[in-house]
Amino acid sequence: MVLTSPQVTANTFSVPAAPVIKKAYLASNGIRVVFEKVSASPAVTGYVLSSGAGSCAISLPATTSGVVTLPIITGQSSATVSIKAVNAYGFSPARTWSKTFTAAELAGVTSTSWQTVQLLQLSDLHGAIEGTSTNAGTALLTTAFAAERAKNPATFTLSAGDNIGAAPPISSQFEELPTIESMNLMKFDVSGFGNHEHDRNIAHVQKIIGASDFQWVASNYNTLEPLKSGNKAAKSYLVLERGGAKVGFVAGNTEDTKEQIFPGNLSFGGKELVISPDVTGINAAVKAAKAEGADFVVAILHQGWQENRDGEAKGRLIDLAKQIKGAAVVFGGHSHQTYSSALAGNAAVNGTVIAMTRNAGQEYNRVTLCLDSSRRVRGTTVDLVTRANIATLTPNADGAALVKKYKDQLNAKLDVKIGQVNGIFAQGGSPQVQRAGEAAIGNFTADAMRKKYGTDFAYINGGGIRDKFPAATYVAADKSFNRPGTDKVAPYDVTLGDALAVYPFGNTVGVSVITGENLWKALENGVSNWPGDGRFPQISGFKFSFDTTKAVGSRVQSVTKADGTAIAKDSKEYTVAVPDFMIYGGDGYVGFFTPSKAKLRGLLVDVFIEAVTEASSGGKAITIPALDGRITKVNP
Incomplete structure (x- = not known):
């Protein structure tokens, strides 16, 4: 199986189509292959031909004549010819010749020490x-x-x-x-x-x-x-x-x-x-x-x-x-x-x-x-x-024993139920949802930070969100918990282990101030490497829009409070809850969150756990919050 790259593109661009093999036959020194070259946009950069597992592949430039001899290496027991074209977007699907050459047939071919x-x-x-x-x-x-x-x-x-x-x-x-x-x-x-x-x-x-x-x-x-x-x-x-x-x-x-x-x-x-x-x-x-x-x-x-x-x-x-x-x-x-x-x-x-x-x-x-x-x-x-x-x-x-050794030490500490959720908070993808736009897990966390510390705004980096919730990487030892799986339906039980998988860094939430001007600058930094960079913001208490077709530094198009009131690029100060990592310049957020006025409070993961527990109180299950438009990418 050979990768075909994901397509994040207009329909006019794609990986190449699979080339057609016109002939494949035995010659004295290998397998002679004749194929039709293909065109694509972006342009084809080359071709790769193989005669199967354990064989020696041949790569050809785009200027090839479309004729090549594949070598048979010493010890090769069979040969099934396949070909792929490649361009900047990735490799084409493979095209395979209908005949597999057997060991008896290959015996008549001079093998090579390649x-x-x-x-x-x-x-x-x-x-x-x-x-x-x-x-x-x-x-x-x-x-x-x-x-x-x-x-x-x-x-x-x-x-x-x-x-x-x-x-x-x-x-x-x-x-x-x-x-x-x-x-x-x-x-x-x-x-x-x-x-x-x-x-x-x-x-x-x-x-x-x-x-x-x-x-x-x-x-x-x-x-x-x-x-x-x-x-x-x-x-x-x-x-x-x-x-x-x-x-x-x-x-x-x-x-x-x-x-x-x-x-x-x-x-x-x-x-x-x-x-x-x-x-x-x-x-x-x-x-x-x-x-x-x-x-x-x-x-x-x-x-x-x-x-x-x-x-x-x-x-x-x-x-x-x-x-x-x-x-x-x-x-x-x-x-x-x-x-x-x-x-x-x-x-x-x-x-x-x-x-x-x-x-x-x-x-x-x-x-x-x-x-x-x-x-x-x-x-x-x-x-x-x-x-x-x-x-x-x-x-x-x-x-298995190595994993069990450490897992056994964790179970009593982390297999503690903190609530239930009526689905799975998404994380990852292509591009990663928390690094490319508004994400439910970001909304939930930022809202919890703003509520707990009574600030005007909350701001976290999408790269700090490391797993889905319930976490894909945390396996609960207690099998009585209802966990995502092919035969399971929500609501799902969530544990301390899940929370620590989502927020593993040990960051502390700080309360500080940010001016309107610095908020705009912080957001410009946040969208500067879109998509996929960990600095992308997840927010609470305000909204913003951005356009990735604009030059870096000019991508943020609007910033408003949640009620739509414009936030000017001025010296007016707002209180903000933000991880200490960002207060002190992490992910390029240098000086935006006024380090001299920051007061460090509780661990981010503890704020998250507290919010999950509160939202699940009385036997309720958390409903994955609908996206509310607080982050909008205005260009296609």
Whole structure:
């Protein structure tokens, strides 16, 4: 199964149609394939042909003649030819030739010593080690990865960061060490850093590095000096040799990390970690890995694809992939979406493949590269493996035991019912609802903050909302609770564990003041990276509208009180309830919420729990509130 990217676009743009195979027949040196090229908008950047599992794929530029010979590699027992076209929006569906060539038929073909190398990649695990109906979890992923490695000894397993942080209680309540233990068990080889690896201070990062059996890589940090523990330390690049292949790995974190974490978390010994927004360090690391003998290099970026729009793939992942020189594959993450494509190549050099997955272990990428006898990459395929694809595997017993060990310690504390809901508060999606517009969970939380502290307004960042409610990542041990499932209907019981999965950061609500002018500025910051950025606002006590076709800084079109009274860009002050993370500049909200006047009150998660309990009093179930238009995107 190969990903076709979601389409967030006008009908005039799309992924290509599947090319038609006109002929596929045996030749002395492989399978001769003749196909019809296709046109698309955006333009086709290339084609990839494969003869099935365990085969060596061939990637072709858009200028191909439409004729190619697929190699048969030593040990290949059958061949089923398939083809896909690709453009900026993603890969086409596969077109498969009607005949499968058998081992007896292939025996007459001269085989080659070309080699396949397999990469298993996920991103943004966020401590989702406990398996659910949507998340694979440690035990199932351990089995799946072991099965993948059994098919190809040249297999490397990697993550694009945010393994920890914004995690459910089974990880966050134990300093995120259960997730690192899980990754060790799953035999990860390498991980880049994401912004959430820095949710706690440098001392915690050092603890995580010390607990890791895999290598951490960062190529765009100004220094790696503090990123070490004992004899373990982060590197600017890594070259691993396995199964006869030498693969280089480089990595880049998002430059927005400083804005997205608590101030001071990048500080050490009077110095500061600085994360570069450009690819200078990454390109230098690629060059160094190749000089060390890597057959090819993989770039691991904690940057995301956002959407396909107006004939272009949008997002920092795409922007940076085009600037990285010499990487065969660029993996992404951060925006919690599924995407894969390939940049344009030519007859001499294949186009770089770009791929990323959704968060929380819902899926992983299986990327297979074909190396010829001169160690040149000749083709690359991308297979998206979802939880459903591996559901019939037997979960690994050690992985199940690891999860149970920590789960048993949590049950008494978190399996406490706090109320009922008549449905599921949505979170996530493409784009993520809480990061792209008004969301019911945001309305409920912001309203609760404003009510509890008696302020004019409340304002939270959508990126702080980490799960649905009831939570997809929290599995209650008490089976008497009515929980979402295929055979269950609302109302659903909700627990402390659910609440901590939705709001895992431990942020405190502060009460401060904000001027009309700063409210407009705060909102401009909030919509500046629409869609998908965590700074997007969820609000209470006022309304605003925005237009994403306008330039950044001029997108907010109106701001009014709930009754429609205009809020001017002036010095008039309003009281506001807001998380301390934002008061002190997180997510780019620098100075807007008057830190000098802020008074810190209760934990955000406690405010949420109190509101759920109150709304469920007397045996009532909370009705998911209808959206009331407090946030309006005025352009299509």
